[in-house]
Amino acid sequence: MRVVCSYCRKDLGTKPPLADVSMSHGMCQTCGEHFGALWGGMSWSQYLARFDFPVILVEGEGRFVGVNEAAGAMLGRTPEEVIGLLGGEAMECVHSRLPEGCGRTEHCATCTIRNTVSRTHRTGQAVSRVPATLRRRDQPLGLFISTAPEGQLVRVIIEPRVASPA
Numbered sequence: 001m002r003v004v005c006s007y008c009r010k011d012l013g014t015k016p017p018l019a020d021v022s023m024s025h026g027m028c029q030t031c032g033e034h035f036g037a038l039w040g041g042m043s044w045s046q047y048l049a050r051f052d053f054p055v056i057l058v059e060g061e062g063r064f065v066g067v068n069e070a071a072g073a074m075l076g077r078t079p080e081e082v083i084g085l086l087g088g089e090a091m092e093c094v095h096s097r098l099p100e101g102c103g104r105t106e107h108c109a110t111c112t113i114r115n116t117v118s119r120t121h122r123t124g125q126a127v128s129r130v131p132a133t134l135r136r137r138d139q140p141l142g143l144f145i146s147t148a149p150e151g152q153l154v155r156v157i158i159e160p161r162v163a164s165p166a
Contacts, residue, residue: 001020060152064085087103093134095135125149132148
């Protein structure tokens with residue numbers, strides 16, 4: 001029987017009966033340490049500080065509830081400035097400034113970032129490296145968005161999409 005971590009899906013090897021091709025679940029050491037610290041009272045800011053790449057925690061309505069330093073730097077704002085804002089407001093999407101507001105314009109229905117986060121929140125399914133474009137005042141910003149459920153929140157990882165050399 002194959003065993004995988006029920007949290008990160010890391011392969012943990014096999015266990016008897018070896019002829020059984022089904023899957024069982026456990027917890028790897030890394031996830032065990034993480035959840036042990038979280039269950040022991042780790043704050044969201046301590047959790048986010050563990051990542052050295054941009055990570056944001058978003059609640060069901062699309063508001064930022066946690067932002068690490070790398071995400072703040074990418075957005076050009078401090079984490080404290082964006083906590084509580086809707087995603088488009090925090091990321092300075094040009095459409096969020098329209099009279100209808102963030103999440104309610106005609107553009108929001110086709111926003112890859114918003115739809116990816118909403119899908120993960122609704123289904124609990126993680127999504128990896130979805131190409132997206134953030135429309136900001138200065139210029140469009142190409143990104144890859146990855147999402148994963150984090151309890152009642154969605155963890156969003158943002159990577160800049162770098163154009164390949166010609």
